[in-house]
Amino acid sequence: MSKQDHLLIVDDDPEIRQLLADYLRDAGYQTSTACDGKEMRRRLELNVIDLIVLDLMLPGEDGLSLCRDLRATSNIPVIMLTARGSLIDRIVGLEIGADDYLPKPFDPRELLVRIKVVLRRAQSFPERARIDEAPSVRFDGWLLDTRTRQVTSPAGVTLALGGSDYRVLRLLLQHPNRPLSRDFLLNHVFDKDSTPFDRSIDVCISRLRQQLQPGLIKTVRNEGYMLTAADVVSES
Known part of the structure; x- marks a missing residue:
């Protein structure tokens, strides 16, 4: 240490x-x-x-x-x-x-x-998953502050993200409009392999869906979860 x-x-x-x-x-x-x-x-x-x-x-x-x-x-x-x-x-x-x-x-x-x-x-994780070294990332009117781990809605409402939710969102933002498997997310977010009854990622996705706008995170059958943002822009 x-x-x-x-x-x-x-x-x-x-x-x-x-x-x-x-x-x-x-x-x-x-x-x-x-x-x-x-x-x-x-x-x-x-x-x-x-x-x-x-x-x-x-x-x-x-x-x-x-x-x-x-x-x-x-x-x-x-x-x-x-x-x-x-x-x-x-x-x-x-x-x-x-x-x-x-x-x-x-x-x-x-x-x-x-x-x-x-x-x-x-x-x-912040060092491993940073997007163009940016302190903030915009996507479909939302703003993610990578320093405070808070996300602000298009209406200006700010929400604090838990550690695992933040890491899931960052991974989805790194790969917009591309499905990421549960195994991939579980390994990168929780540093562990998938088991048949492990619902950790599903819980994170459910929580993010409640906080973000409907339809922004979609389930792709047999492939995983995908962020359907039209634009993901890093800001300095």
Whole structure:
């Protein structure tokens, strides 16, 4: 690591908080902990956090509510921990902007690997996927600000994109009017291979369709998803 990434562990179980803090600190990360949403927000005000490990089941505001609020103002990567490992819980977590999820109980070594992957993706993607080095990209009246990861509609409404949604949109903008397969998107957005029941990309596309104008992202049968923008223009 070129710098010591700062991780925030949010869990109401003091033993899990301390175990993860010690383990991840030994792995080379700076760590802070919080027991609930109130303390999480206080930590975010006092520190520059590079990634949040967020438990789903918390007293007061749960992890889903906290992640949803976080996504309205920030693109800090979030890995969700959940004792409820059902498919619907994982889908909801991805829908509200979590970058990854891990069901409890888990091996800390697996969490470490997932943290490395998410951080690498978050830190390297803007360099890997920039369009003509442009800080902003226009397409069909929309404006994507690549610095803030916000998209502005033709009517002037600005929306913040979650990390995975931003990466999907950037890939589609790099290849306008060309279908990109789910496998291609999954590999480049989440750094993993496709499995029959993995709906991560479909969730991102669904969320982008709700935010952008109807018909802008089309499904091409047996081929994948395609951005049907007439013009994609990079701006300095």
